[in-house]
Structures are given as C-alpha cells and as structure tokens.
Amino acid sequence: MQAKFIFVTGGVMSGLGKGVTTSSTARLLQLAGYRVSCVKIDPYVNYDAGTMNPVAHGEVFVTDDGGECDMDIGNYERFIDATMTKDHNITTGRIFMDVIKAEREGKYLGQCVQIIPHVTDAIKDNLKKTAERERLDIMVVECGGTVGDIESLPFLEAFRQMALELGRQNTLFIHVTLAPVLDVVGEQKTKPTQHSVQELRRIGIQPDLLAVRCKTPLTPETRRKISLFASVDQSGVISCHDAPSIYKVPEMLESQGMLRTIAAGLALKRSRPRWGDWKKIADSFSTYKNGKVRIAVVGKYVTLPDSYVSVYHALSHAGASIGKKVEIDWIDSEKFENGTSISTLKGYDGILAPGGFGKRGSEGIISAANYARENNIPYLGICFGFQLALVAFARHACGLHGANSTELDPHTKHPVVDFMPEQRNVHDMGGTMRLGGHDISVEEGTLAHRLYGSTSIRRRHRHRYEFNQNYLQAMEKGGRIKLSAHSDKGRRMEILEVPGHRFYLAVQYHAEFSSRPGKPEQAFDGFVRAAAAAAASQGN
Numbered sequence: 001m002q003a004k005f006i007f008v009t010g011g012v013m014s015g016l017g018k019g020v021t022t023s024s025t026a027r028l029l030q031l032a033g034y035r036v037s038c039v040k041i042d043p044y045v046n047y048d049a050g051t052m053n054p055v056a057h058g059e060v061f062v063t064d065d066g067g068e069c070d071m072d073i074g075n076y077e078r079f080i081d082a083t084m085t086k087d088h089n090i091t092t093g094r095i096f097m098d099v100i101k102a103e104r105e106g107k108y109l110g111q112c113v114q115i116i117p118h119v120t121d122a123i124k125d126n127l128k129k130t131a132e133r134e135r136l137d138i139m140v141v142e143c144g145g146t147v148g149d150i151e152s153l154p155f156l157e158a159f160r161q162m163a164l165e166l167g168r169q170n171t172l173f174i175h176v177t178l179a180p181v182l183d184v185v186g187e188q189k190t191k192p193t194q195h196s197v198q199e200l201r202r203i204g205i206q207p208d209l210l211a212v213r214c215k216t217p218l219t220p221e222t223r224r225k226i227s228l229f230a231s232v233d234q235s236g237v238i239s240c241h242d243a244p245s246i247y248k249v250p251e252m253l254e255s256q257g258m259l260r261t262i263a264a265g266l267a268l269k270r271s272r273p274r275w276g277d278w279k280k281i282a283d284s285f286s287t288y289k290n291g292k293v294r295i296a297v298v299g300k301y302v303t304l305p306d307s308y309v310s311v312y313h314a315l316s317h318a319g320a321s322i323g324k325k326v327e328i329d330w331i332d333s334e335k336f337e338n339g340t341s342i343s344t345l346k347g348y349d350g351i352l353a354p355g356g357f358g359k360r361g362s363e364g365i366i367s368a369a370n371y372a373r374e375n376n377i378p379y380l381g382i383c384f385g386f387q388l389a390l391v392a393f394a395r396h397a398c399g400l401h402g403a404n405s406t407e408l409d410p411h412t413k414h415p416v417v418d419f420m421p422e423q424r425n426v427h428d429m430g431g432t433m434r435l436g437g438h439d440i441s442v443e444e445g446t447l448a449h450r451l452y453g454s455t456s457i458r459r460r461h462r463h464r465y466e467f468n469q470n471y472l473q474a475m476e477k478g479g480r481i482k483l484s485a486h487s488d489k490g491r492r493m494e495i496l497e498v499p500g501h502r503f504y505l506a507v508q509y510h511a512e513f514s515s516r517p518g519k520p521e522q523a524f525d526g527f528v529r530a531a532a533a534a535a536a537s538q539g540n
C-alpha cells in the first residue's frame with residue numbers, strides 16, 4: 001500500500017502555528033481511523049537541533065531512539081500519542097550528509113551530483129522509506145520556515161515532484177497563512193495570503209487547503225476573497241482563529257469540514273472522526289474547575305518560554321487532569337546569585353528546576369533546590385535539576401563543603417556529580433551525550449515506586465554528567481535522602497527522593513518528553529498534586 005502525503009508549508013511569517021496545524025490535521029485523520037504520522041523538515045544546515053541554543057531555537061526534543069530534534073516533534077508526539085524516531089526530523093545537514101557520503105562511496109560514479117535530482121531524490125527517499133517502514137496510510141510533512149526562503153527550495157521542489165510522481169489523489173498541500181487586522185474594528189487583510197500563495201505557485205505548487213491564522217473567525221467575505229485570489233475552493237479555506245487551548249484546534253478544523261475536504265482530495269473512504277475521550281481531554285485545558293496552582297520554574301533559559309516547552313506542557317497536562325490551571329513563573333536562577341533573596345520562592349506551591357548546561361546560574365538553582373528541601377516546598381528536579389539537588393544536599397546536609405559537579409567546577413574537592421566515564425574520550429559535541437530512552441529499575445517501597453506503580457520504566461535522557469556513586473554511602477547515611485532508581489545494571493542513578501518531605505523528587509531523565517494530554521507523566525502528576533495539596537493546606 002502506497003502511503004499518501006500531506007505537505008504543510010508556511011507563508012507570510014514564522015510563528016503562525018504550523019506545528020499545531022500539522023499535529024491537529026494528523027490527529028483528525030488518526031481519529032478517523034488512519035495510520036498517521038508526521039515529519040518535520042528543518043531547512044537549516046545543522047545535522048540536528050542538538051547543538052543549537054535553546055534560547056534562540058526553543059527546546060531540543062529528545063526521541064526515544066536518541067534523536068536531538070526540533071521541538072515540533074514534541075507537539076506531534078503529544079497530539080497523536082506516538083513515540084517517534086529521529087527519522088521524523090529531517091534537516092538540510094542530514095540530507096547533504098547522506099548525499100555526500102554516497103558520492104564518496106562512488107554511488108554516483110561518473111555523474112555530476114546536483115540539487116536536482118540527487119538532493120531532491122534523497123529527500124523523497126527519506127520520506128517514502130519512513131512511511132513504508134511504519135506502514136503509514138498518511139504522512140503529514142511539515143516544512144519549516146516560510147515560502148521564499150532559499151534553504152527550503154530543495155524541499156519544496158521534492159514535494160512538487162512527489163505530487164507529480166504519486167498523483168494528485170496521493171498528495172495534498174496545506175498552506176498556513178495569516179489574515180491580520182490592523183486596528184480594532186478593521187477588516188481582515190487578505191493581501192499577505194494572496195502574495196504567499198503566488199510565491200508558492202511560482203515554484204509549481206498550488207495549495208489545496210489554506211489554514212488562515214486570524215484573531216477572530218474569518219468572515220464570509222474574507223473567505224470568499226481568499227478563495228477567489230488563491231484559487232482554493234471556499235471549503236478549503238479554513239479559519240484558524242485563536243483557540244482557548246491548542247488541543248481544541250482539531251475540533252475547530254473539523255467544525256469547518258476539514259476532514260471531508262481532505263478525504264475528497266485524497267480519495268479517502270473515512271471522513272468522520274470518532275472523538276472518543278478527546279473532546280473531554282481538550283476541554284480540560286480550558287475549564288479549570290478547581291482553581292490554580294502556582295509553580296516557580298527556576299532555570300537558565302527563561303527568556304524564551306519555548307526553551308522549556310515540554311516542561312510547560314507536562315505541567316499543564318498534570319494540572320488539567322485534576323482541574324487546576326498551572327500558573328508558571330519563569331524565574332532566572334541567576335537572580336539568586338545577584339542579590340534577590342531565595343525566600344522570594346516562599347509564595348509558590350511548588351518549585352521545578354529543569355535541564356541546563358554550564359556554570360552561569362547554577363548556584364541559583366542549587367539555592368532553590370536547597371530552599372525547597374529545607375522549607376518542605378514540593379520540588380521536581382529534572383536532569384540538571386537532579387544533579388544540582390544532589391550538590392545542594394551534599395553541601396548543606398552532608399557537610400561536604402565545596403561539593404559540586406565537575407561540569408561547573410572541574411577542581412571541586414567533592415565531585416558528587418561527575419563526567420560519565422565513557423564521555424572522557426568523546427571530542428565531538430554533536431550527538432555524543434547519553435541520549436534517548438533507557439530502561440530504569442525502580443526500588444519498591446519508595447515514592448518513585450508509588451508514582452510509577454512499577455519496578456521498571458523507560459525514560460529519555462540527554463546528559464554527560466551523572467551522580468558519582470563514590471558518595472552514595474555518605475549521602476544516603478541516616479536515610480535522609482534515597483536514590484530510588486537506577487539504570488545500566490546499577491551503573492547510574494536515576495531518581496533522588498527525600499523521605500518525609502511533602503514531595504521532593506529529582507530525576508536524571510527528562511520526564512517531560514513522556515507526558516501526554518490526558519496522561520500526565522507520573523513525576524509531573526505527583527509534583528502538581530503535591531503542590532495543589534500544599535496550596536490547599538495553606539488556604540491558597
């Protein structure tokens with residue numbers, strides 16, 4: 001069976017929610033009973049997202065097979081509840097690497113290697129192979145960037161060729177654009193959409209559907225005008241107005257008959273979604289019946305909320321499941337090194353320390369981890385937040401003065417967090433951390449075991465440093481803390497907890513990547529419940 005392909009391109013400008021349109025389209029098709037998955041194309045030259053600054057590009061999403069991917073992969077996983085592989089994120093770097101490798105191996109002997117056909121063939125092969133391997137009915141392919149970017153040209157050209165080769169009933173184009181309104185009572189402007197569709201046509205692609213971002217629903221007049229100028233039937237002009245939550249977008253698309261239009265274009269038999277409990281789950285993100293819970297996220301990359309986007313979603317999944325809106329304050333940990341008192345964290349129901357790299361701001365996180373432990377405030381530490389909770393405990397409860405991670409102080413007297421031995425001979429920075437899913441054994445009778453309800457779990461990782469077990473005895477002495485889970489046959493510790501504390505859990509893995517709407521990840525679930533209980537006990 002040949003898979004069908006839906007290509008999602010972007011017009012006008014970035015940040016219109018192409019990822020949510022892609023995920024929601026995939027979700028609708030999945031609810032109609034199709035085997036669907038998504039692929040994100042990032043036209044930048046990096047091989048993957050692993051070496052990019054999270055404050056500039058957003059979070060690096062880690063797949064179970066160890067891919068360091070664009071954050072859109074996280075949206076896909078959350079919407080279609082799938083575990084994706086790194087093949088679902090294609091960059092120019094990856095394609096060129098394949099092509100150049102093949103050229104060096106002599107696979108193109110005698111030929112001049114060119115963008116067309118060699119690079120475009122490599123793109124098409126990549127997409128087709130993934131669709132085939134996963135036996136997909138439909139693959140939704142999102143191309144990053146905006147039409148007109150030089151970098152995306154080879155990819156759009158590959159899409160055009162696929163439409164030609166596979167035929168119109170096997171390919172469909174959705175273009176995401178914007179209908180801005182310039183003043184409060186003003187009309188919705190269609191010119192940007194007209195221009196970006198023209199740009200797309202210039203390279204040989206005529207869109208079948210337009211997903212038009214707008215503040216309020218598209219007026220019939222705007223729809224008519226866009227339809228006329230873009231040569232897209234009115235049924236294919238979809239209003240993507242502001243929604244109370246991203247999880248409501250599939251319903252918004254469907255209320256305009258999107259599935260019927262896609263089914264007609266791709267000659268699909270089923271065109272009705274079976275919603276199951278999806279609508280109820282989506283509603284839980286806008287109808288918070290039980291008030292709110294206030295969380296301080298103390299981290300290094302707070303200037304761009306996207307740099308912790310999966311942490312944000314995992315918190316909101318946990319909150320929505322108990323009817324609580326999670327109100328997050330993103331706090332720069334460096335503040336606590338520059339005069340702001342750590343006791344300003346007092347007013348929060350919970351403190352979360354997320355992942356991070358490098359010295360700047362690390363002392364602030366150590367102070368926050370210690371403050372949460374000493375003041376019985378629910379704490380969740382993730383990766384860096386786990387390592388620095390260990391440092392805080394070593395310094396403040398075990399008398400190990402000057403304890404640190406060797407990442408932050410290579411000459412520390414007490415390296416309670418140290419380089420993983422196998423990292424010592426690693427020189428390349430890209431793709432060389434301990435990455436992806438690893439099996440973890442959880443000790444019975446611990447908080448971790450109560451949360452997970454199992455002695456064996458699997459979670460994703462992205463780190464070079466780990467707890468130095470030479471300090472295990474000193475740290476666990478007296479039972480004040482407990483390292484309650486391990487992996488790689490006991491070689492690495494994965495969870496730290498503080499018995500008797502309201503909730504103090506820190507994990508070496510990235511729990512946030514495994515959370516789904518309606519199915520919050522257990523560490524986040526426990527944390528938000530504990531924070532809600534703490535708020536209730538204080539009458540907040």
Ligand code: GLN
Nearest residue numbers: 355356383384463464465
């Ligand atoms: N910098 C730490 C390490 O490399 C933590 C990484 C992280 O938080 N993802 O081990």
